[in-house]
Amino acid sequence: MADARYDPVHGWRGLTAHRHFRFAGSGGRGGDAVTDFLRGAGMTVLDGDPSRLNLRGIRFDTFLVANLAMSGLTVRWERDRPAAQRRFMFLMVSRGVVEIVGHGPQHCAPEGGILIVFPGDQPVELIARRPADLLVFTFDVGEVSPLTLSPENIRTLSPGSSVFRSSYAYLHALAHTADELDHALSPVAKTLTREVARVLIASASTPELPDIYDRAQAMITSEHRDPELVPDSIAAALGTSRSSLGRAFARRGSSVARDLRRHRAVTARQLLRSEPDIAAQALAHRSGFGSSTALHRALLGEFGLALAALRVADLPAPHPLRAVGATTSGEPG
Template identity: 35%
Template sequence: MTDFNEVHGWASLSGYKTFKFHLSGENRKVEEKILKFSALEIIDQQVPANTYVKGLRFNAFAVAHIRVSPMTVVWNRKRLSSQRRHMFVLVNKGTVQLRGDATTAIAPEGGVGVVFSGSSSAVIEITSDTEMAFFSFDQNEIRPLAFSSAEVGNIRTDSPIFRAAYAYICGVVDSPDDQDVGSSQVLRELTREVARALALEASSVAPVMDTVAHARQVIERRYRAIAFTPGDVADEIGLSRRSLERACADQDISLADELRARRTSHARHLLPERPHLPLSEIASLSGFSSVEVMRRAFWRFYGESPSTIRKNPVATAESDALHSAD
């Protein structure tokens, strides 16, 4: 298990780190480590306190399984990295309320809440003995999926996606620390897919969804199938391809470009994470019909070849982040 003094070195680590702590009584030393680690400020807590946390973190993801007595904390989000993050709060048992402009409330006695990316503070008020899971991730990890409070309705607490995500979090936090590049890359990709699944499930329950948003969700679910085409997007939505492309054109969007961009983004993540895979397999895993089709897409969206990006992934990631902020 990692020491809390190491937490600011996550970005330089090739693998992931697990952590755990038990806060009981009035142990201020442990409390100070919690605050340094999480950027959360405890503003009120039951005495004696009783909190048990097990978690795992990459630089872009953090998951934790928590059992906690009544406590109120605030996430000030002064760091830019915090402002880019979404957080899901999955409550299995207990009562939690989320307050602040960037939050949705959790139903009493269990449920799901979301803290969206942004600079406003979020208050997490735990009003009874509670068991829950946190999942925080950088918004860039689920691109091009758009995810905001305007697109999320009343989240169903009986959703199999949320139940599966909760089970995944509880299981993965028991993983041993691992700096094996292959193992950490696979786990990181799996964690990213869980983040996307949560965002998709939360977005899909919005009461009203425009046609383009619906098309993007279909693309997000199906883009890795090589035979999947813009025509298939239209079929799944229940529109003619002409009608769907007209709706996209009204928002200056090309349906084919949306599908191509999603595949290219996925391939861009795979290149540095799986350095031993041949380009043909990267193309196949990302939904491209050939290496040449993938290469043309990379030149269009990134201005570089896949081989160049694989050799210099940091510069490309920075460029990707800049584009996402435009």
């Protein structure tokens, strides 16, 4: 086992190779060893018997991978060290339910099974009220730079995706075979672990918000006449989530639906000027609205005038009338 070089402030930055951990969860005095391990990870046991925790894991200086089987246990990740505040935590739950409680930024995949705690200084509690198996993967933000992941740019994660399943398989195997890993191979294992972290961050993050906004605007401008163009289809075409797309527009003080309606309303008014007698349903269809009712609402909202009023307002101005046979001399003919 390599020299730990644990520092109360900077954590395990001085670890030169790796350390492996294995606790059988047999109860009794083993609880002290588990408590020491958790303390080294910046965690405090709040409730339950740590001696019954079954754990296998490996630690590098900026990575921690641990497979835990736990029940009736609550621990708090204190995040009171600068090093801890720079770390992501991915929790991959294969059995049971694990809760995250805290005020810091976090994310849970809609399908369950994947929990993410973002870097920050707010304490986070992990609670397993019933038997649960989980894989814990924490790493420093510097290991994945310049890639970024935040609540603002995260996309939907799926435990069934090939990226997640491959990452889980590697990390699980690493945690369970860490005691067989020769220290001469530590740099290789650390490099592989770094690549897994980068793949997880890259697959979980959407493109930068300004890029999403600009690309969405280009789609709206060129395709808004298609009634099938809706926020969900735009998000899917851009490879992002509906919520991330919405946040990109909200930062500009708008929304996807509002910009779609505005473009369609402007197109409808342009058509109305060139074809004053066009039927409402045809006007709605050709400008991208799903119905004439939606057309009426949009015109009223954008221009403050109903369709009938716009027909009159947008008629060409009549030419001045001239009396036939009139003279300009002012004298009778």
